[in-house]
Amino acid sequence: MTKISSAEAKKTPAWLKWLNTVLQHGDRPWNTLLVAMALLGLVLIVMIGLMLWNSSGEARALTGLQFLIPTNDANWDPVNNNFQAWPFIYGTLITSLVAVLLAVPMGLGVAIFLSELCPTWLRTPIGLLVELLAAIPSVVYGLWAIFVFLPTVIQPLGAFLGNSLGWIPGLNIFFDGSMSESGASRLAAGVVLAIMIVPTIAAVSRDVFIAIPHAQREASLALGATLWETISRVLVPYGMSGILGAVILGLGRALGETMAVTMVIGNSIEGSYSLLRPGYTMSSVIANEFAEAVSQIHSEVLIEVALILFFMTLILNAIARLLVWSVARRSPQGTR
Amino acid sequence: METTQASPRKLYIHQSRPRYGWRKFTNVATLVGTGLMTLVAIIPLFWIVGYVFYQGSQSLNLAFFTKTPLPVGMEGGGVLHAIEGTLLLTLVAAVFAIPPGVLAGFYAAYHANTPLGTALRFGTDVLSGVPSIVIGIFGYALFVKPFGTYSGFAGALAMAIVMLPTIIRTVEEMIKLVPQSMREGSLSLGAPEWKTALKVTLPAAVEGIITGVMLALARASGETAPLLFTALGNDHFEVGSLVQSGLRSGKPLPMVLWNLLAQPVDSLPLTLYKYTQQPYPERISQAWGVAFILMILILAVNITARLVVGVRASKNRGH
Numbered sequence: 160m161t162k163i164s165s166a167e168a169k170k171t172p173a174w175l176k177w178l179n180t181v182l183q184h185g186d187r188p189w190n191t192l193l194v195a196m197a198l199l200g201l202v203l204i205v206m207i208g209l210m211l212w213n214s215s216g217e218a219r220a221l222t223g224l225q226f227l228i229p230t231n232d233a234n235w236d237p238v239n240n241n242f243q244a245w246p247f248i249y250g251t252l253i254t255s256l257v258a259v260l261l262a263v264p265m266g267l268g269v270a271i272f273l274s275e276l277c278p279t280w281l282r283t284p285i286g287l288l289v290e291l292l293a294a295i296p297s298v299v300y301g302l303w304a305i306f307v308f309l310p311t312v313i314q315p316l317g318a319f320l321g322n323s324l325g326w327i328p329g330l331n332i333f334f335d336g337s338m339s340e341s342g343a344s345r346l347a348a349g350v351v352l353a354i355m356i357v358p359t360i361a362a363v364s365r366d367v368f369i370a371i372p373h374a375q376r377e378a379s380l381a382l383g384a385t386l387w388e389t390i391s392r393v394l395v396p397y398g399m400s401g402i403l404g405a406v407i408l409g410l411g412r413a414l415g416e417t418m419a420v421t422m423v424i425g426n427s428i429e430g431s432y433s434l435l436r437p438g439y440t441m442s443s444v445i446a447n448e449f450a451e452a453v454s455q456i457h458s459e460v461l462i463e464v465a466l467i468l469f470f471m472t473l474i475l476n477a478i479a480r481l482l483v484w485s486v487a488r489r490s491p492q493g494t495r
Numbered sequence: 496m497e498t499t500q501a502s503p504r505k506l507y508i509h510q511s512r513p514r515y516g517w518r519k520f521t522n523v524a525t526l527v528g529t530g531l532m533t534l535v536a537i538i539p540l541f542w543i544v545g546y547v548f549y550q551g552s553q554s555l556n557l558a559f560f561t562k563t564p565l566p567v568g569m570e571g572g573g574v575l576h577a578i579e580g581t582l583l584l585t586l587v588a589a590v591f592a593i594p595p596g597v598l599a600g601f602y603a604a605y606h607a608n609t610p611l612g613t614a615l616r617f618g619t620d621v622l623s624g625v626p627s628i629v630i631g632i633f634g635y636a637l638f639v640k641p642f643g644t645y646s647g648f649a650g651a652l653a654m655a656i657v658m659l660p661t662i663i664r665t666v667e668e669m670i671k672l673v674p675q676s677m678r679e680g681s682l683s684l685g686a687p688e689w690k691t692a693l694k695v696t697l698p699a700a701v702e703g704i705i706t707g708v709m710l711a712l713a714r715a716s717g718e719t720a721p722l723l724f725t726a727l728g729n730d731h732f733e734v735g736s737l738v739q740s741g742l743r744s745g746k747p748l749p750m751v752l753w754n755l756l757a758q759p760v761d762s763l764p765l766t767l768y769k770y771t772q773q774p775y776p777e778r779i780s781q782a783w784g785v786a787f788i789l790m791i792l793i794l795a796v797n798i799t800a801r802l803v804v805g806v807r808a809s810k811n812r813g814h
Contacts, residue, residue: 189689196598197611200663201618203656207625207633214636268532276526277533285533287801292540294710294797296717298764299786302771303543306779354539361536385522408624415626417720418768442628442720449632450724465632469625476624480617 208473211466218242218459226463235428237448237457244464246428250345250438251468254420255413257349257434258356263406265353266360270405271390273361274368286365293358301422304351309342309423317346317435336433343425345438351419356409363408367401367486368394404482411475415468417442441468544790551787554780564730567775574785576732577766583734583755584647584726584762585716588654593708596659600666600704601692616667623660627720630656635724647756650726658715665707669700706800713796717789719764728769729759763789 182188219226226244233243269289273282317338324334338344371394379389395402425437426447441464452458558573565572599615606612634653639645673696681691697704722728734755741751763785770782 184687185690186688189687189692193598193602193605194611196595197602197606197615199595200599200615200622200659203659204618204622204625207629210633210636211629265532265536268529269536272529272533276529285537287798288537288540290801291794291797292537294714294717294793295540295543296719296764296789296793298717298719298767298771299543299547299789302767302782302786303546305771307542307546357536385518387522387525388518391525411624415624415628417626417628418764422768422771442626445628445632446720446723449635450727462632462636465629469629472624472626472629473621476621477617479624480620 204473208466208469211462211469215459215463215466217456218463221456222460222463227467231430233428233430237453237460240454240456242460244441244467247439247441247444247464248467249432250348250424250440251414251442253432253434254345254348254352254424254438254440255410257346258352258413259406259410261350261353262357262360262409266357266405266409267364267402269357269361270364270368273365275386275390275394289358289361292354293362297355297416297418298422300351300355301419304347304419304423305341305343308351309347313344313347313350314338314340314342317342317344320346321435332432333434336431336436338435339425339437341425343423343437344435345424346434348420348424348438348440349434351423352413352416355416355419356412359412360405360409363405363483364398364402367398367405367483370401370486371397398486400482401486404479404486407475407479407482411472411479414475415442415472417446421446441465544794547783547786547790550780550783551785551790554784555787559781559784563733567773567778570777572781574763574766574781574788576730577761577763577785578788579734580647580726580729580732580761580765581716581763584651584654584722584760585712587647587651587756588658588715589708589712591652591655592658592662592711596662596708597666597697597704599663601670601696603663603667604670615663619660619663622656623664627657627718628723631721631724634721639725644757645725645727645759647726647758647760650722650760650762651756653721653725654715654718657718657721658711661711661714662708665711666700666704669703669707670696672703673699703804706803709796710800713793716762717764717793719762719768722762722765726762726765727759728761728765730761732759732761 221240222242222244226242227248228243228245229249230243230245233245234241235243235246273286273289277285320334321336321338324330327334375393375397376389379393380386384392420440421443424440424443426439426443427437428439429436445461445465445468449458449461452461558571560573560578561575562571562573563576564574599619603612603615603619607616630653633656634649638649638652642649677695677699678691681695682688686695737755738751741754742748746754767782767785767789770778770785773779
């Protein structure tokens with residue numbers, strides 16, 4: 160170490176002084192950098208939207224609004240440039256609907272168990288297991304579903320549902336036709352999606368329950384309500400918007416999920432609306448056809464499908480977040 | 496309590512509420528029901544993990560880890576290409592995603608209630624909900640189409656976009672856990688904001704940040720959809736031989752490494768997906784082997800991460 164005399168140390172060059180004043184000792188570039196990086200996420204979303212919009216211009220001009228309209232005999236003919244997306248939209252909606260119907264009671268049950276009932280020592284391990292369920296890659300879900308879950312559970316279940324509900328008027332739209340041999344069907348996709356979104360719904364609604372002030376529970380219990388009455392008539396209404404947010408988040412994941420669905424839904428365009436028949440979803444048609452698109456317009460149409468999917472999930476996620484935030488803001492000790 | 500007040504209270508409730516027994520029954524039944532639901536929700540985890548371990552361990556051998564695939568129909572061969580590809584893609588994606596993620600996390604933590612801070616957190620949440628297949632298409636349009644070739648870079652960038660929201664959220668939460676007094680202490684000693692952030696706040700939070708980032712990397716390394724139209728897949732991707740042949744042809748090392756990622760790259764989930772689409776039994780059994788490797792990787796990262804965070808949390812509670 161060289162020793163610096165105090166006179167020398169004080170003699171900062173004028174230009175450096177000026178620079179330090181202008182840059183606020185490095186804080187000005189630092190803040191600029193932070194703001195730039197903070198904008199990056201927003202810029203990315205806008206870029207994704209713009210890019211999808213710009214690269215599907217021709218397709219939008221070709222297909223028009225007819226692309227989205229429900230129809231019983233939809234065309235998907237890349238060779239003759241005849242495209243209608245209804246089978247994919249229907250597939251995405253119905254599989255997500257099945258998933259949400261199955262996963263909401265399940266996820267809420269897990270959330271209630273974890274936040275209200277479970278002994279403290281069991282809370283961490285069970286929470287860990289639920290989170291691990293969310294960490295399994297979707298291709299592994301798909302592999303397991305094809306070779307294990309579909310033959311042992313879905314195929315018999317589908318055959319049973321077909322026999323018992325297939326004749327009821329109104330319901331028979333969803334349960335007619337015979338279950339496919341392999342079990343690949345919209346039902347299979349819905350159930351696998353349900354397994355995949357239970358952790359999302361459970362984790363978010365558990366956080367909502369935990370954020371509810373303790374006084375709410377105590378007041379209800381003090382009035383003589385049972386624990387279940389407290390949960391169902393006090394806690395659930397109190398956290399309703401947050402729970403709704405959790406459900407919509409789960410729905411958003413189900414709409415966008417690609418690999419597991421592509422592997423179990425059978426990927427076929429049929430006129431049927433039945434849950435027991437193979438189908439197609441928006442994400443699986445992109446996964447299957449985009450890399451081997453036969454023409455420029457074919458790939459543009461697939462980008463248009465992606466654009467619709469993007470907007471659906473964008474709107475759903477925005478609503479879900481606002482709902483979850485509204486709960487957190489209302490509760491005094493809410494930290495989010 | 497029950498013995499002293501039982502009779503008048505019971506009488507009162509019985510008169511006004513004839514459904515007392517029913518209420519008790521519903522209470523117990525529904526609460527047991529939530530426990531059962533938790534049990535049922537967790538069953539798939541054990542089912543999947545158990546089956547993948549059982550099936551996957553049968554197709555593992557030395558060649559599986561050290562060889563690239565043989566043509567279809569031949570026994571043997573491995574998935575070295577996919578293992579190397581996954582590691583390389585995840586590493587490069589991390590290099591792309593961690594610096595902006597950490598800086599944006601700092602911003603979100605320090606400016607939580609400003610308009611841009613709120614917008615950032617909102618945007619992060621929305622971005623994490625964008626389907627990964629859409630991000631794959633984005634990567635294709637941005638990096639594949641202009642350059643005319645599928646490439647590892649495109650795949651890594653798509654993966655980086657997938658992991659970015661998780662990293663921002665983790666960093667934000669971890670920075671918020673650092674006591675405000677530490678930051679104030681450093682600032683009052685005359686240190687500029689950036690030095691305080693990098694030398695005081697970041698080291699205090701680094702353990703949690705590393706944990707969260709590891710989780711984000713593990714999650715992204717299991718993704719298939721972003722890679723379908725970007726990295727595409729490549730049966731002959733073998734880092735060792737590619738580097739050797741590159742050096743032998745007289746190119747400098749940085750150029751050789753660059754070229755590694757300028758071509759299609761394979762990854763474990765991509766290989767798994769492709770193998771299940773093929774009708775050959777040996778490919779299916781190899782797919783189980785790939786699933787085994789993926790699960791080991793992801794379980795290991797997740798469990799160590801949770802344990803580290805758990806230990807830290809209990810240590811903090813002790814203070």
